[in-house]
Amino acid sequence: MPQFPIEKRSKVSRNPNRASYDRETIYNIVDEALYCHVGFIEGESPYVIPTLHTRITSNIILHGAKDSRLMKCLQLGKEVCIAITILDGLVLARSACYHSVNYRSVVLFGRGVAINEKGEKLEALKALTEHIVRGRWKDIRKPSQQELDATAVVSIPIEAASAKIRTGPPIDALEDLDLPIWAGVIPLKLQAFEPEADPQLGAGIPVPDYVSSMRK
Amino acid sequence: MPQFPIEKRSKVSRNPNRASYDRETIYNIVDEALYCHVGFIEGESPYVIPTLHTRITSNIILHGAKDSRLMKCLQLGKEVCIAITILDGLVLARSACYHSVNYRSVVLFGRGVAINEKGEKLEALKALTEHIVRGRWKDIRKPSQQELDATAVVSIPIEAASAKIRTGPPIDALEDLDLPIWAGVIPLKLQAFEPEADPQLGAGIPVPDYVSSMRK
Numbered sequence: 001m002p003q004f005p006i007e008k009r010s011k012v013s014r015n016p017n018r019a020s021y022d023r024e025t026i027y028n029i030v031d032e033a034l035y036c037h038v039g040f041i042e043g044e045s046p047y048v049i050p051t052l053h054t055r056i057t058s059n060i061i062l063h064g065a066k067d068s069r070l071m072k073c074l075q076l077g078k079e080v081c082i083a084i085t086i087l088d089g090l091v092l093a094r095s096a097c098y099h100s101v102n103y104r105s106v107v108l109f110g111r112g113v114a115i116n117e118k119g120e121k122l123e124a125l126k127a128l129t130e131h132i133v134r135g136r137w138k139d140i141r142k143p144s145q146q147e148l149d150a151t152a153v154v155s156i157p158i159e160a161a162s163a164k165i166r167t168g169p170p171i172d173a174l175e176d177l178d179l180p181i182w183a184g185v186i187p188l189k190l191q192a193f194e195p196e197a198d199p200q201l202g203a204g205i206p207v208p209d210y211v212s213s214m215r216k
Numbered sequence: 217m218p219q220f221p222i223e224k225r226s227k228v229s230r231n232p233n234r235a236s237y238d239r240e241t242i243y244n245i246v247d248e249a250l251y252c253h254v255g256f257i258e259g260e261s262p263y264v265i266p267t268l269h270t271r272i273t274s275n276i277i278l279h280g281a282k283d284s285r286l287m288k289c290l291q292l293g294k295e296v297c298i299a300i301t302i303l304d305g306l307v308l309a310r311s312a313c314y315h316s317v318n319y320r321s322v323v324l325f326g327r328g329v330a331i332n333e334k335g336e337k338l339e340a341l342k343a344l345t346e347h348i349v350r351g352r353w354k355d356i357r358k359p360s361q362q363e364l365d366a367t368a369v370v371s372i373p374i375e376a377a378s379a380k381i382r383t384g385p386p387i388d389a390l391e392d393l394d395l396p397i398w399a400g401v402i403p404l405k406l407q408a409f410e411p412e413a414d415p416q417l418g419a420g421i422p423v424p425d426y427v428s429s430m431r432k
Contacts, residue, residue: 009261014284034306035317037299039255039264045225048255048264048299050321068230083253083264087406090250090348092427095357096341097367099348101251105266125312132306132315139397141311151313169414181355182421183414186430190303191407198385198399205398211308214402 009081009109010160020163023058029106029163030055030084034132034190038062039081040073053082054124054131060110060156061124071152074112080156083107090186093170094179100166102185108161112154124153135210191215225297225325226376236379239274245322245379246271246300250348250406254278255297256289269298270340270347276326276372277340287368290328296372299323306402309386310395316382318401324377328370340369351426407431 001023004010012019020026030036036053039046049070054061060082064071074080089102115121126137143151170183192214195207217239220226228235236242246252252269255262265286270277276298280287290296305318331337342353359367386399408430411423 009263014281034303035301037253037255037264037266037301039253039262039297041257041260041262044257045295045325046255046257046262046297047225048253048297048323050253050299050301050319052317065230079261081255081262081264083266085251085253085266087250090408092349092352093356095359095363096345096353097359097363099345099352099356101268101348103266107264109261129312129315132317133308133402136308136315137312140309140315141392141395141397143311143313147311147313169412169416172414172416176357177416178418179357180418180421181357182424182427183417184423184427185412185414186349186427187409187412188406189409190404192306193403193405196385196401196403198388198401200385200388200393201399202394202396205396207400208398211398211400211402 004158004161007160010107010162012162012164018164018166020165026106026161026163027055029086029104033084033086036082036084038070039083040070040078042069042073052128052132054127056124056127058158060158061127061153062156063125063128063151063153066150066152074154075114075152077111077113079109079111081107081109087188089188091170092183092186094172094176094181094183098170098172100170102166104163104165106161106163108158110156110159112156115153115155118148121148121153133210135208139208220374220377223376226323226378228378228380234380234382236381242322242377242379243271245302245320249300249302252298252300254286255299256286256294258285258289268344268348270343272340272343274374276374277343277369278372279341279344279367279369282366282368287370290370291330291368293327293329295325295327297323297325303404305404307386308399308402310388310392310397310399314386314388316386318382320379320381322377322379324374326372326375328372331369331371334364337364337369340371349426351424355424
C-alpha cells in the first residue's frame, strides 16, 4: 500500500523520527482504538467531540443523531481533523524535562460524505458494532427503518494522515545517567473486566464467548 | 463552587440528562484523565492534537516545545477547545441501535496565556509531573534554565465547560427485553502493569512506592 501524502497539515514537525505516513501503521492504530476525537469548526470556534469510529478500507465511518452538532457538520462535508490516541505507558526519566509517555497516535484529515443507501448504511453500522465487540452483529436485533432514518452515518475518505509513535525506555541526558533516581516505564493498557449482566436479563441466557474472551 | 456558565458553544443538546456544568464534576474528570485532545484552528483548517495536561484551580496547564504548531497557537491566545474522555465500559444492548459506551467526558473552551515567570513556570511543570505520577517531583532533577527557556508553558483559564456522563446498564426498547440475547456492560479501565526499569538503571536503585503502588 502506498503511504499517505505528506501535506503541510499532516506533516509531523516535532520529533519527525517518531512519525509515519505508512498506511498499515496508521490503520493498525485506527483499528485498535475504540474511539476517536473529531475536531471541526463552527462559526469561528474550534470544537472537539469524542465519538466511536470504525474503518472501511480508506474511510473512517462515524454515526450519530442527525441533528447533533457534529453530524450536521459532517453531513455538510466540512473539513474535519480526527485524532486517535492509544496510551501505552508512562516514561519516568531522571530529570523533569525528559519525562514522557509511550503512545501510538494518528491525526488525519478529511470531509464527510453521508451514507444514505440502506444496504451501505447497514454495512457501516455493522462495522461500527463489530469494531467495538467482534462477533456481536450476528446476535442482535438489526436496525428498523425508523431507527435507520433517525441515524446519520458518514464516511470520511482519509485525505491525509500521519502516525506518531513513541516506544521504549526514557532517554536521559548523558550527564544525568549516574543520578541515583529510579527511571523506567510504567506500561498502561485498557483492560476489560468481568461483564455485568443487565439486571433485566432473562434467566438462562449465557455470556457469549466474544464477551467473556475480552477479559484477559 | 458555582457551576460553569452554559454558553451556546458548551451546551449539551443531545441527551441533556447526561450533561453537567458542575465544577466539581468537571474537575474530577479533568484530574483523573492522563491526557487531553486540544482542538484549534490554523488557516482555515481544524486541528486536534493529543497532549498531557494538568489543572491549577480553574486553569488547564499545557506545555510543549516553543515552536510546535499547538504551542504557537496557544501562545497567540487563540481560542481552543479541549476534550477529555474516560471510557468506562462497553454497553451491549439487545438491539444494534441501543449499543453504547459508558464514559465520562469534558469539553471546555478557553484561550492560552503564556507562563513566563520562572517560579510560576516551575510550579506548572511540577503540577504536570505530579498529575501523571504523584510523588515524582521531589525525586527528580529539576529543569535547568536552558530547559525552561526551550519549553513553552501555557495556562488556559476555563471560560466554559460541560461534562457528559453515561453510566449503568443498556436501555433497550421495551419490546426488545424478551429477546433471548445477552445484554450488559463490559467494564473497562486503564490499568498499570509491572514497571520496566530503564536498561541503563544503576544497581541498587529501588522502585519508588509511588510507582509500585500504581499497579492494583
